[in-house]
Every structure is written in structure tokens, then in C-alpha cells.
Amino acid sequence: MEAGGPVIPVPLAAFGLFGEAFNFVFSGTEAQTGGVTVGGPEQVLDLAARQLEVTLFALGVAIFLALPVGLWLGHRQKGEFLAVSAGNAGRAIPELALIALMAAAIGVGMVNLVVALAILGIPPILTNTYVGISQVDRASVEAARGMGMTELAIVRKVELPLAVPTIMGGVRTAAINIIATATIAPLAGILTLGDFIIARNVYGDAGVLAGAVLVAMMALALEASLAGIQWAMTSKGLKLERS
Amino acid sequence: MAELLAAVDDSFFTDRTGGGCIQENKLFCPGWVADNYDRYVDPTLQHLVLVGSAVVAGFLIAFALGVFAHRHRFLQTPFLAGTGILYTIPSISFFFLLLPITGRGALTAIIALTAFNLQIIFRNMTNGLRNVPQNVTEAATGIGMTKSQVLWQVELPLAMPEIIAGLRIATVSTVALATLAVFANGGGLGTEIVSGSNITFKTGIIVAGSIAVIMAIVFDGMLLLAGKLLAPWKRVAQ
Structure with missing residues (x-):
């Protein structure tokens, strides 16, 4: 994109940096490095789409790997130490070091x-799945077993629905x-909305603030x-019990 | 983005020993660490200040909110929702939302990390107070305790294990998150991970990351111990 795009709307200047950030998102501003126009709806949507894509992809992989293990351990009531310490250890991993090391070493x-x-x-998915499943009232599980349900059916029809909130x-x-x-994915070479935040030398403070607002939103x-999906997945009975 | 991924320029390493290991940028160079451990002292101290301030401030605010919401139950839902929003906003984004107000620096990082903590501590405190058996509070009222005596001498001590549990989660998460303070010019161990404009020096990343993990484990252990010392009845009961 060349410079000389849409003119900055004057009234927004009154909001200071927030006004500039608004302009950055909706019409773009000149790069700090000069010459080109950065920001603007096209780039914003592009980076936002990339961030959502990366997030959903990684979340999908995490669910795919952690959910079955959590269900199995929880159903067997085994491996509490493994499931709970995984959650504790996960919290201690510094995100920045992880991303930086992956990018630098691999x-x-x-x-x-x-x-x-x-x-x-x-x-967190492994720990919560384990806790949710293993906390299901054993009487309900025994009743299901007594009715002749297979173990798989017990997990699917009794334990899983009751553990949905957890x-x-x-x-x-x-x-x-x-x-x-x-x-911070730009550090690993994938440009997400964080690029506006990290590459301040290109986007300036307006871009940094715009990036921060967009990421928060x-x-x-x-x-x-x-939260909506959780509400839709929770069985009617559980909702009545809670209200 | 090219600037961020640029290869490390030679001058970055020339004044350091470690031989070929550094020049080849191998995964881990113990020789370099032995010669340069002193460069981690300041970032570690800064990290301790960031985490300590954010956890103490978060605890004081969440504790006050918790006591207030305990007296006025209708406030629990809005407080939970409000702290939930602060928890959900990514810290790195929060740093820069504060940019027009507090600028860049450690204060900005501490405010953002504090905001992140509130939800964890508040939720555990609320759960802890709710789980105090009703017959205990009724007995306390029955022997003539006032409402605030019941709260401070009966309910809060009984809720303390859960409050400490929340504090542990908050502290460990904050130690990890505080590495991001480097983006807000807040110092801390992140400065040794993103040094200048490069993130390609593996040994440096591993050392800084390991210090953060060890710090989290030590804080966690200290809080666990404090919880055991402060709740001796738990040991008797078990």
C-alpha cells in the first residue's frame, strides 16, 4: 500500500493516542520507518485471522491429546499424581522462554x-478432565454399570456429561x-496481531495500542x-441443579 | 519482522568466553554460563520485585473484595465477572492498554500482573468461605461472637487452606508471566530471553527460563509450607 490513503479524521485527534490507534485500525498510518502505510482494516483482519487460526489449531491439538488421556485416567481413577502435577508444572512454564527456545533451537x-x-x-485440560471425571458420583457409575452399560458407554453417557463444566x-x-x-508468535515467525505490539519500530505507539486493544477484544x-459452548453442552439437569 | 529474527551479530559474543560452543550457538554451553552467571543477578532481582509486588497487591485487593462480597453476597457475581475480564485480557495486551496512562516501565507490568491475579485469589477465597460448614458459624454465633468476630476468628482461618491454594496458583503463574514484562520495559528475566532484538541465543534462553521455573517452584514450596504451619488443625485431622 502506498502513502496518501484516507485522510486522518480530525475529531479523533482529541482522544490522543486512542484516537491515533483508532485511525491505525480503520485507515492505517504511515510506518515509522517511512514510506509505506501500515495498519488499516485489511492488515488488521489478516493478522487477526492468523491469530485465531493459530489459537484454534493449537487448542484443537491440545484437546485431541489431553482429553482422551484425562478421560481414561479419570475413569480408571488412576494416575492422580500424574494428572495433577501436569497441571501444576504447566503453570510454571514461562511462555516467552518456551516460544523463544522452540524458535531458536528447532x-x-x-x-x-x-x-x-x-x-x-x-x-489444564488434562488436569480438569481427570478431576471432573473422577469426581463423578461413584453411585451413578455403579448404577450405570448395573444397568448393563459398557465401560465406553459409561464414560460417554454418564461421566462425560456430568464433568462438562469442569x-x-x-x-x-x-x-x-x-x-x-x-x-508473541511473531517471535516464531508467524505474524499475528502481536506484530503490532512487538514491532513498535514499524507501527509506532498507535499501532502498539491498537494491537493491545484488538488482542484484548x-x-x-x-x-x-x-462460555456459550459450555452452556449449550451442559445437560438440562445440571443447569437446574445449579440455579 | 526481519529485525527480530536477524542473526546474532558477532560482537554479541566476542567479549565472552566459551570457545566454539558459543560461536556455533549450541543448545547449551555450560562454560559460558559459568563465566556469565553474574549477568543474571539483576534480572532475577527485578523479577522477584515484579512477582512480589504483583502477588502482594493482588492478594490485598482480592482479600478486600472477598471480605466485602462476603458481607454483601449480591456483589459476588459482579466481582467474579469483573475480575474474570481482567484475568482474560492477555498480560502482554494489558501492558500496552496502560501505555497512555502509565507509560512503559515496571509499574505498568506490576499493574497488569496484579489485575491478572485478582480472579484466581478472589475465586478461591469465595469458595473457601462458602465451604465453611454452617453449623460451625452457627455455633460461633451461638456463643455470642459478633459477625466480624465470626469472620476473622472462625471463617477466614477455616477458609485459609483454599486461600493459600489460590495464592500458590497465582504466584506460580505470575512468575511465568512476568518474563513478558520485558515488552513493557519492565525488566525481569525476560530481558535475558529477548536480548536486544534477537531471540536466537539458546543458552541464554535456557538459563533465564530455568531461573524462572526454579523461582516458581521455590515460591510454591514456601507457600505450601506456610499453609501447613498456619493450619495446624489440618495435620491433626488427617
């Missing part, structure tokens, strides 16, 4: 990024960690969507 790119982000997502709690924690860390929107 290389930049989509696959490495998704692996690093999935590593952050696995612990499991989704873990998925939401994982999603927040992943989308937050996807913000995106994280809140993701959290709200997952």
Missing part, C-alpha cells in the same frame, strides 16, 4: 508454533493461555464463545 514456522502453544494448553473450565484456561501466547470474544 526453527521458526507454523508447526513449531502450534506445538509450543499446544504444550501450554495440554496441562472439563470446559480447563479448556477455557487453555484457550486463554494459548491466545495470549499467540500474541479477541481474547474476551473467545472466552465468551467458549
Whole structure:
């Protein structure tokens, strides 16, 4: 894009940096390095799409790997130490060091990024799935077994529905960690909305603030969507019990 | 983005020993660490200040909110939702939302990390107070305790194991998150991970990351111990 795009709307200047950030998103501003126009709806949507893509991809991988293990351990009531310590250890991993080490030691790119982000997502999903399943009233499980249900049917029709709120709690924690860390993905060579924040020398303070607002909005929107999914997945009986 | 991924320029290493290991940028160079451990002292101290301030401030605010919401139950839902929003906003984004107000620096990082902590501590405190058996509070009222005596001498001590559990989660998460403070010019161990404009020096990343993990484990152990010392009845009961 060449310079000389849409003129900055004057009234917005009154809002100081927030006004500039608004302009950055909706019409773009000249790069600090000069010459080209950066920001603007096209780039914003592009980077936002990349951030969402990376986040959902990594969250999907984390769920795919952690959920079956959590279900199995929880159903067998075994491996509490493993499941719970995984959650504790996961919290101690410094996100920045993980991304930086993956990028420096293995290389930049989509696959490495998704692996690093999935590593952050696995612990809370594993721990919460284990806790949710193993806390299901054993009387309900015995009753299901007495009715002649297979073990798989017990997991699917009794334990899983009752554990939905706890499991989704873990998925939401994982999603927040992943989308937050996807913000520093530019360090691993994948440009997300975090590029506006990290590459201040290109986008300036207006770009940094715009990036911060967009990332915050995106994280809140993701959290709200997952809360909605959780509500839709929770059985009617559990909802009545809680209200 | 090219600037960020640029290869390390030679001058970065020339004044350091470690031989070929550094020049080849191998995964881990113990010789370099032995010669340069002193460069991690300041970032580690800064990291301790960031984490300590954020956890103490988060605890004080969440504790006050918790006591207030305990007296006025209708406030629990809005407080939970409000702290939930602060928890959900990624810290790195929060740093720069504060940019027009507090600028760049450690204060900005501490405010963002504090905001992140509130939800974890508040939720555990609320759960802890809710799980105090009703017959205990009724007995306390029955022997003539006032409402605030019941709260401070009965309910809070009984809720303390859960409050400490929340504090442990908050502290460990904050140690990890505080590495991001480097983006807000807040110092800390992140400065040794993203040094200048490069993130390609593997040994440096491993050392800084390991210090953060060890710090988290030590804090966690200290809080675990404090919880055991402060709740001796738990040991008797078990």
C-alpha cells in the first residue's frame, strides 16, 4: 500500500493516542520507518485471522491429546499424581522462554508454533478432565454399570456429561493461555496481531495500542464463545441443579 | 519482522568466553554460563520485585473484595465477572492498554500482573468461605461472637487452606508471566530471553527460563509450607 490513503479524521485527534490507534485500525498510518502505510482494516483482519487460526489449531491439538488421556485416567481413577502435577508444572512454564527456545533451537514456522502453544494448553485440560471425571458420583457409575452399560458407554453417557463444566473450565484456561501466547508468535515467525505490539519500530505507539486493544477484544470474544459452548453442552439437569 | 529474527551479530559474543560452543550457538554451553552467571543477578532481582509486588497487591485487593462480597453476597457475581475480564485480557495486551496512562516501565507490568491475579485469589477465597460448614458459624454465633468476630476468628482461618491454594496458583503463574514484562520495559528475566532484538541465543534462553521455573517452584514450596504451619488443625485431622 502506498502513502496518501484516507485522510486522518480530525475529531479523533482529541482522544490522543486512542484516537491515533483508532485511525491505525480503520485507515492505517504511515510506518515509522517511512514510506509505506501500515495498519488499516485489511492488515488488521489478516493478522487477526492468523491469530485465531493459530489459537484454534493449537487448542484443537491440545484437546485431541489431553482429553482422551484425562478421560481414561479419570475413569480408571488412576494416575492422580500424574494428572495433577501436569497441571501444576504447566503453570510454571514461562511462555516467552518456551516460544523463544522452540524458535531458536528447532526453527521458526507454523508447526513449531502450534506445538509450543499446544504444550501450554495440554496441562489444564488434562488436569480438569481427570478431576471432573473422577469426581463423578461413584453411585451413578455403579448404577450405570448395573444397568448393563459398557465401560465406553459409561464414560460417554454418564461421566462425560456430568464433568462438562469442569472439563470446559480447563479448556477455557487453555484457550486463554494459548491466545495470549499467540500474541508473541511473531517471535516464531508467524505474524499475528502481536506484530503490532512487538514491532513498535514499524507501527509506532498507535499501532502498539491498537494491537493491545484488538488482542484484548479477541481474547474476551473467545472466552465468551467458549462460555456459550459450555452452556449449550451442559445437560438440562445440571443447569437446574445449579440455579 | 526481519529485525527480530536477524542473526546474532558477532560482537554479541566476542567479549565472552566459551570457545566454539558459543560461536556455533549450541543448545547449551555450560562454560559460558559459568563465566556469565553474574549477568543474571539483576534480572532475577527485578523479577522477584515484579512477582512480589504483583502477588502482594493482588492478594490485598482480592482479600478486600472477598471480605466485602462476603458481607454483601449480591456483589459476588459482579466481582467474579469483573475480575474474570481482567484475568482474560492477555498480560502482554494489558501492558500496552496502560501505555497512555502509565507509560512503559515496571509499574505498568506490576499493574497488569496484579489485575491478572485478582480472579484466581478472589475465586478461591469465595469458595473457601462458602465451604465453611454452617453449623460451625452457627455455633460461633451461638456463643455470642459478633459477625466480624465470626469472620476473622472462625471463617477466614477455616477458609485459609483454599486461600493459600489460590495464592500458590497465582504466584506460580505470575512468575511465568512476568518474563513478558520485558515488552513493557519492565525488566525481569525476560530481558535475558529477548536480548536486544534477537531471540536466537539458546543458552541464554535456557538459563533465564530455568531461573524462572526454579523461582516458581521455590515460591510454591514456601507457600505450601506456610499453609501447613498456619493450619495446624489440618495435620491433626488427617
